[in-house]
Amino acid sequence: MSVLRLDEVTRAHGQVHALRGVSLEVSSGELVAVMGPSGSGKSTLLNLAGGLDRPTSGSVTIEGTDLAGVTDLAALRRGSVGYVFQDLNLIPSLTAAENVMLPRELDGVRSRQAREEALAALASVGVDHVADRFPGELSGGQRQRVAIARALVGERRLVLADEPTGALDTASGDEILRLLRERCDEGAAVLLVTHEPRYAGWADRVVFLRDGEIADSTAVPLESAR
Amino acid sequence: MSIRHGLLALLSRGPRYGYQLRVEFEASTGATWPLNIGQVYTTLARMERDGLVEPGGADEQGRAVYTVTEAGRAELERWFSTPVDQTDRPRDELVIKLAMAVAAGDVDVSAVILAQRTATMRALLELTKAKRANTDGLAQRLVLDSLIFQAEAEQRWLDHCEAVLKEKNT
Numbered sequence: 396m397s398v399l400r401l402d403e404v405t406r407a408h409g410q411v412h413a414l415r416g417v418s419l420e421v422s423s424g425e426l427v428a429v430m431g432p433s434g435s436g437k438s439t440l441l442n443l444a445g446g447l448d449r450p451t452s453g454s455v456t457i458e459g460t461d462l463a464g465v466t467d468l469a470a471l472r473r474g475s476v477g478y479v480f481q482d483l484n485l486i487p488s489l490t491a492a493e494n495v496m497l498p499r500e501l502d503g504v505r506s507r508q509a510r511e512e513a514l515a516a517l518a519s520v521g522v523d524h525v526a527d528r529f530p531g532e533l534s535g536g537q538r539q540r541v542a543i544a545r546a547l548v549g550e551r552r553l554v555l556a557d558e559p560t561g562a563l564d565t566a567s568g569d570e571i572l573r574l575l576r577e578r579c580d581e582g583a584a585v586l587l588v589t590h591e592p593r594y595a596g597w598a599d600r601v602v603f604l605r606d607g608e609i610a611d612s613t614a615v616p617l618e619s620a621r
Numbered sequence: 622m623s624i625r626h627g628l629l630a631l632l633s634r635g636p637r638y639g640y641q642l643r644v645e646f647e648a649s650t651g652a653t654w655p656l657n658i659g660q661v662y663t664t665l666a667r668m669e670r671d672g673l674v675e676p677g678g679a680d681e682q683g684r685a686v687y688t689v690t691e692a693g694r695a696e697l698e699r700w701f702s703t704p705v706d707q708t709d710r711p712r713d714e715l716v717i718k719l720a721m722a723v724a725a726g727d728v729d730v731s732a733v734i735l736a737q738r739t740a741t742m743r744a745l746l747e748l749t750k751a752k753r754a755n756t757d758g759l760a761q762r763l764v765l766d767s768l769i770f771q772a773e774a775e776q777r778w779l780d781h782c783e784a785v786l787k788e789k790n791t
Contacts, residue, residue, distance in 0.1 A: 432784065576753070592742065592776035593769055596749035601742050611735055613743050 396423045397456075398553050398584035399444055404453035406439050413439040415607040416453070421584040423552065426576060428587045428595035431604030437588045438557065440604065444586055445476050445555045457553060473502050477546030481558040485530040485538060485545075491517060492526040495545045502549070516544040520574050536567040543574055547583075554578060554585045560594055572597040624656065624664050626700045629673060629693055636677055638684040639665060649760050653768065668693070715775065719782060730786060738779045745772040 399421040406414040414436045421427045431437050442448040443455055446468040455462045457475055465471055485494050495513035500506060517523040520540040530538055539561060546554055556575060560568035572594050579585050587598060595601045603611045624646075631637060631645050639661045646656050665687055668674045673693035677686050689697070715737060722728040752765045 432780065573753075592745055592773040593749075595742065596745040596769060596772075597753075598746065601746065603738065603742075611739050613739060613746060 397421070398423050398458055399586060400454075400456040401440075401444065402454045402456070404440075404443060404450045404455060406436075406443060406448065407451045412607050414443070414450075417604075417607075417609055418453075419602065419609070421553070421586050423582050423584055424579055425600070426579045426585040426587060426598045428589060428598035428601045429604055430588075430590060430592070430595050430601060431610075432590070435604040436607040437604055439607075441555050441557055441586065441588050445478060445553075446472050470502075473498050474549075475551060475553055477548075477551035477554045479542050479546045479554065479556040479559040481561050485542060487530050490527050490529055491522065491533065491537075491541045491544075494530070494541060495548050498545065499549050504549075512548050513544070516548040517541065519547065520544050535561070535563055536570070539563060539567075539571055540574070543571065547578060552583055554583055556585060556587045558589055559587070560589070560591065565593065568594060623700070624660060625668060625673075626697065628661070628664055628668070629689060629697045629700070632674060632687060632689040633694060633697055636686045636688045638680060638686045640684070642687075648757075650764050653764050723786075731783065734779050734783050734786075738776060741772055741775050741779065745769065745776065748772060 397420050399419075401417055401419045404414060404417045405412065417436075417440065419427070419440075429437050429440060439448070443450055446455070446457070446462050446465070449455075449462070457471065460471070462468065462471070485491075486497070489497070492510060492513045495516055496506065496509040499509040499512055504512070514523055514526055517526050517540075520543050522537050522540045522544065525533055525537055525541075530541070533541065539559065543559065546556075554575065559575070560571050563571065568591075575585050575587065576597050587594070589595050601613045602609055627646055627650075628642055631642055631649075637645070639658060642665075643656050643658055643661045646661075647654075665674060669676065669687075671692075672690060673696055674687045674689055677688040680686050719730070719733060722730045722733050748765055748769050752762065752769065755762050755765060
């Protein structure tokens with residue numbers, strides 16, 4: 396089942412086209428990696444996929460809902476989409492558990508239940524033992540895992556990851572990809588943006604972006620190749 | 622790639638016959654470099670000539686069993702303690718191909734790069750899948766890691782070539 400669908404998506408900033416006619420589908424259980432140099436449109440693609448930005452033309456559909464018809468994108472983002480960013484954006488004055496609880500509490504989940512969910516999410520990525528520590532007291536790898544737990548809490552079906560391995564060494568980076576892969580195997584759809592081939596290697600499919608267009612893909616037949 | 626030293630390393634654990642060496646060689650390198658039995662026997666014959674191994678009779682099924690000699694142990698020790706020389710590695714066909722394509726002037730170099738990048742990425746997907754599935758042990762995992770690093774290096778180099786060519790053409 397298709398969780399994310401981009402149809403002929405174009406995003407222009409004035410005369411500049413950040414993205415041109417990109418079509419892409421990510422199904423449940425699928426990990427798709429997007430590779431490309433700086434300025435190729437990777438971040439634009441991810442922002443559009445997560446409803447952080449709207450396309451100039453074309454459509455973005457998440458779990459069957461065309462985002463063009465959604466007025467409250469924030470609620471949809473919190474409910475269905477999990478984000479893992481390179482700069483993790485963990486709030487330093489909140490503990491690991493509180494950071495993971497935050498998106499659930501914004502959705503009106505009671506804090507007792509939100510904490511239970513947060514602990515389960517932390518346990519699923521192997522860092523429940525540091526639930527009550529602050530980000531400053533965690534190692535780089537642990538912080539990365541907390542950020543992933545926050546992206547997964549509350550059964551999100553679409554996970555968007557932008558260089559989620561940050562500056563981790565390759566063995567720790569591989570562990571992060573293993574976690575994302577496991578979520579996928581459990582039914583999540585993951586769209587991963589990376590410039591590191593070794594992490595793209597964990598995907599089912601790799602799409603190469605060049606100058607805002609899909610230049611090539613490891614899938615057969617090629618999608619949106621022109 | 623040194624079959625000779627690989628076989629010596631296996632023989633240092635105890636006497637073995639040819640077929641057994643082949644199986645164990647492939648098992649410890651994750652079947653990444655398949656070895657045919659002819660190569661094993663040719664290598665053993667050369668090592669016997671050089672005094673590194675000696676045939677030590679036959680097992681109950683009549684197969685010739687080889688044992689490592691003192692000289693063989695010394696050679697193995699030397700091998701483990703010496704770094705591999707860069708110039709011992711084979712020439713890279715891709716590098717030659719791309720250099721020729723650029724020098725030719727009438728070849729669509731970006732098409733060459735694109736085709737290779739997709740192929741290399743597919744190989745990387747397969748290697749990563751093999752690594753995920755690997756439960757055989759540390760040696761195989763590290764062999765797969767090495768191949769992943771190599772594929773990654775090739776991918777990065779291709780990106781670099783593309784960027785440099787783009788710069789030159791604008």
